[in-house]
Amino acid sequence: MNDWLEISGRRAVVSGAGSGIGQACALELVRAGVVVWGLDRDENALAETAEIAARDGHTIHVSTCDVTSADSIQAAATEVGASDILVNAAGIGKPGALIDVSIKDWQALLDINLTGYLLLAQAFAPGMVERGQGSMVHIASISSRHPQPGSGAYSASKAGVSIMSQQFAAELGPAGVRSNTVSPGLVRTPMTESYYQAPGVSERRSAAIPLRRVAQPDDVADVVLFLASDRARYVTGADITVDGGFVTTLMGTVPRPGFDD
């Protein structure tokens, strides 16, 4: 399948490459023959990603980078050089109801999940424009359209990512640069692992999803690789939901006398 993508030899930079979805993207890209630079603020996590790749005989280049810092991003961009592909995956969650979320928490989340994506795009897209080709894939979430209660600025950050990606698509399409989002549903990663440690959560979440399982990071990474590749050459400003059908289930949650089993 990876040969079908024909992305071997391309260069990619992946944020959040130390864990979860970003790590899976970095590993799948390098297995597809892409020269991969992984960025993360967690140096040890990055080293672990590089080590997993090395076990398969692949090299992932790493650069420690905090996406909330323009200086840190500039330093990473200088180290990485030109890139054909940008995958924005570094992100966090923070609990809090909107009615009393502190501005400090609100801003801290937006700084990583939204402004961090913008800063990385601003660092790598100009080179893509110069070369007349490139693909940006931003990890959004089903929360960009379906608010996630009790999660502070999370849904707002993902809605921002969605419209930002579409604006990039409109602005950079004439230069041959594409911008798309992937919106995962429920994915088991270090970010969410604590939920699944609670008894019954994995089973109840799986039962709520038409495909009857929670996603693994690879389920998302495969779609990211497709969008990054020329196989998606006429796809820009789009979003692909990767949720096992979860968002289609709304009408099944209410009683419909005469139609229920």
Ligand SMILES: NC(=O)c1ccc[n+]([C@@H]2O[C@H](COP(=O)([O-])OP(=O)(O)OC[C@H]3O[C@@H](n4cnc5c(N)ncnc54)[C@H](O)[C@@H]3O)[C@@H](O)[C@H]2O)c1
């Ligand atoms: N796990 C899910 O169910 C799920 C669902 C939908 C969307 N997402 C999104 O997918 C993306 C990846 O999430 P994940 O589940 O793999 O999480 P994760 O916690 O496993 O990985 C996130 C990575 O981002 C890094 N990071 C955090 N802040 C950073 C910063 N300031 N600078 C650089 N790196 C930073 C972390 O160190 C970590 O390695 C996030 O944007 C998340 O919102 C996750």
